Amino acid sequence: MPVSDVFPKAGEPSATMSATLRDLVHALRLITDVRLLGAADPELAVRTHVILDAASLAAEALPEEVGAGLVVLTGDAPGQLVALADDLAARSPGAILLRDPGVPVPEVLLAGAVVVVPRGPEWSALLAEALRVVVEPRRHDVGSARLNRALAEHTDLFDVAKALGVATGTLISIEDERARVMAFSPYSDQADPIRRLAILGREPPQWHVEQLRSERVYDRLRVPGATVELPEAGEVRRRLGIGMADPTTGVYLGTIWAQETDVPFGPELEDHLVGAARYAARLVSQARQIHSVSTELVQRLLAPEGPGSGDDVPQLRVREPASFALIGIEAVDDDRAAEWLLSSEAVALLSMRAVSLAEQALVAPYGARLYVLAPGPADPARDVAWAERTVAHLQAQRHAGFRAAVSSSASAGSVRAARAEIERVCARTAPSAARPVVTLDSDRTAVLLAECLEALPRAALLDDERFRTLVEYDGRSSIDLLETARVWLRVHGEFGPAAQALTTHQNTVRYRIGRLESLAGYDLADPDDRLLLALQLRLHDQS
Known part of the structure; x- marks a missing residue:
């Protein structure tokens, strides 16, 4: 069976506007072990996706929309993959994503790319990550390559995590000050539940974060150069963390966590963490400075004293x-x-x-x-x-x-x-x-x-004796003449629509409008009086 695996375990995602097969495999390999089988073009554009359930397709024809995008095949029976192979290959999908079937992938499917991920409870999260890359390639780029290029052309936080993990034999994750995962070392089957959930959910489980807060772990991480050890607890392995501080202000920027594997922590781990924390803090600080420059640019252009159209902003x-x-x-x-x-x-x-x-x-x-x-x-x-x-x-x-x-x-x-x-x-x-x-x-x-x-003389208009008479009358009466007038004017003096809006009878509206005219002295058959009263009501509502 021909097998090609042309992707490195860690690499730059493609910077193209559409997601590529390289982007997809790169994103999944940061989380789990991924096998790529068949004839694979790394730059294959993956613009569309279709999710097919192998079990339901056993008795149904493949839908017409299966095309040259990503086909996600769900279902658990290995025999179903074999039964669908010929029909699926005839549709020439760009790539097929499936869980490890436990049997060899049919030869006919290997004319294209087949992405195989391990079986396990993380399937739904892996599927969500794959679709996020395909559906939102720009967002995917913003979250990785675009920011990484802005930080530095030669390195990024993922490089720091990978290098630190290799040097120390540990699994590394880098979190910001709100415990959101910014970067992590490549996949390992020795990851404990906390690490797996943190990477898949982009932050550790909330109960874990709350526990660390209650134990004042984050307070201890704010001490420059201090490491904090979390002991092993059940399936959760031993960890050593160190805070990152802004090199200029000393403000806490986040934490680097090292998870122990089958290889115990070595004597040089703390020294490695101190150096990595200083370097990673510099990268994070640079990224925030880049953001602050962009913010300053927009604010300068928005400001009343800002540059005119076409003017330079020198700084x-x-x-x-x-x-x-x-x-x-x-x-x-x-x-x-x-x-x-x-x-x-x-x-x-x-x-x-x-x-x-x-x-x-x-x-x-x-x-x-x-x-x-x-x-x-x-x-x-x-x-x-x-x-x-x-x-x-x-x-x-x-x-x-x-x-x-x-x-x-x-x-x-x-x-x-x-x-x-x-x-x-x-x-x-x-x-x-x-x-x-x-x-x-x-x-x-x-x-x-x-x-x-x-622009109107508010005080003079509202001080009109006629209008003051209406306001005073409404203040001591249950009959709301002002609201009646407001609605009646809004419907152009039509009694039927006004009565419907006020949920009362037309004769009641006629009585109230007549009462308003006799009480205050307005003549609402006169367009000028109508205009004046409408303006007075608007000004009264504003006050």
Whole structure:
């Protein structure tokens, strides 16, 4: 049976826009042992995927959509793979992903690539990781190769973890200050449950983190150069950890953990950890400085005193884009959501989403909003659609209200003018669940009307004796004449629709409007009186 394994155990993922077979195998080999069988082209683009259940297909024909993408074959019976082999090969799939069938893979399938992963309880997590690489290749790139290239051309945190693991005979994982896994050494069958769950879930189990906090482990890791040992407990193997500190500020950046294998900890492990912690801290610090430079760039362009269109920002050596989209996102009536929106976690999340809008998109907080600056030709429909998807994602993830406003070089000219336009629209439109994204074009009437109301002599209009009479009457009566007038004017003086909106009878509405006219002296058959009362009601509502 021909077998080809052209991928190294650890290597750079491809930087292509579509995920490749190399990307897929690289991502899975960081987690588990992967065999690649058959004729494999490392640069094969894997743009689509189909999940097939071998058991259900035993009595059914293969679906027509099976094509030259990734075919994920589920099901446990080895005989089913043999039975499906001819039909599956005839569809010329780009690659097949399956659990180890326990029997030789049929020869006919080896004309293409077959990716075989071990059997075990981690199958669902491995499948999720594979689909994440295929479905979100840009996000996959942001999380690895793109950031790694920004850190340094010759090394990254995965290199540190791999080198440290080889030097010490241990399994290494590098976590940030919130215990999220940033990098880890290659797969080993000696990984204990904590390590497996941490890598598959991108962070250790919550109960484990809480236990370490209760035992003040993280407090001890904040002491520069100090190592902390966690003893073996059941299936959880012995660990030695050391904190990483920012080389300039001394701020805690995270932890390097070394898990013991069948080879006991050696006498030089602590020295290796100290050196690795200093070096890894430098890489993490560099990455955050790169992020802070991008943040400063956007903030300078957004600032009222920032550079004009086409002007250079000397310290950053960049030029404002000639055309762009600017999207501002804000929380709605939720202080905790507003605080989170300005955090580094929110910036990272929006940065990953923004690359689908523009490859060179930049994200930064400014004022109470998080802004996305996407250089490139303006496309209002595309920008609004992206903003709607992003707001929906944030609301589902954070269980809070958010909304967005969109501007562009086409409508505003410069970045700071676009930011001013976004502030103008947000300040003069009320948040609405039905319309989570606003623009000046779609909300121009509401914006201009609000600005007209701001320019009116508020005190004089509200001090009108007729209007004060209505306010005082409503204050001592159960009949709400102001609300009746507000609804009646909104439906253009139609009694039927007003009665329906107020859930009362038409005659009741007629009586209240008549009572309002006789009490206050308005003549609501006069268009000028109607306009004046409508403006007074708007101003009263605002106050």
